[in-house]
Amino acid sequence: MSDPNGSSVALRGDAPGTILIVDDTEFTAVALEMACSGILGMEVRSVSSAREAVRILDDRDTAVRAVLTDIHMPAMDGFDLIRFMRSHRTHVGTPIIVVTADTDPETPEQASRLGANAFFGKPFSPRAVRRTLEDLLYVDVNLE
Numbered sequence: 001m002s003d004p005n006g007s008s009v010a011l012r013g014d015a016p017g018t019i020l021i022v023d024d025t026e027f028t029a030v031a032l033e034m035a036c037s038g039i040l041g042m043e044v045r046s047v048s049s050a051r052e053a054v055r056i057l058d059d060r061d062t063a064v065r066a067v068l069t070d071i072h073m074p075a076m077d078g079f080d081l082i083r084f085m086r087s088h089r090t091h092v093g094t095p096i097i098v099v100t101a102d103t104d105p106e107t108p109e110q111a112s113r114l115g116a117n118a119f120f121g122k123p124f125s126p127r128a129v130r131r132t133l134e135d136l137l138y139v140d141v142n143l144e
């Protein structure tokens with residue numbers, strides 16, 4: 001497979017799968033869906049709570065290849081979702097991107113410490129989120 005620059009790229013991991021967006025704000029979820037749509041080998045699915053995300057992650061029939069999550073959500077927050085993923089063997093290596101309006105200066109460090117791979121504050125650049133996601137999902141086979 002080739003990226004737009006003509007480089008040969010391959011999906012990290014076994015096979016195509018799902019990009020899971022976890023955000024209780026519809027506007028953000030839709031913007032992230034649009035940013036992620038059309039990524040080779042991926043379908044995009046959106047849920048409004050971390051608890052719904054856990055149910056999907058626990059479903060053996062759904063191959064979640066990456067998670068984009070907000071931090072502040074009711075019942076279970078994004079930090080708890082990251083903890084859940086990093087404590088389960090199946091999801092320990094799944095890329096996690098945090099996209100949040102949280103302005104606490106310690107939030108990016110806490111997200112990273114818990115195991116998030118990238119952090120974006122809101123407002124965010126859809127192009128930058130997509131580029132980061134693609135970097136996490138694909139490996140340039142010319143470099144290996």
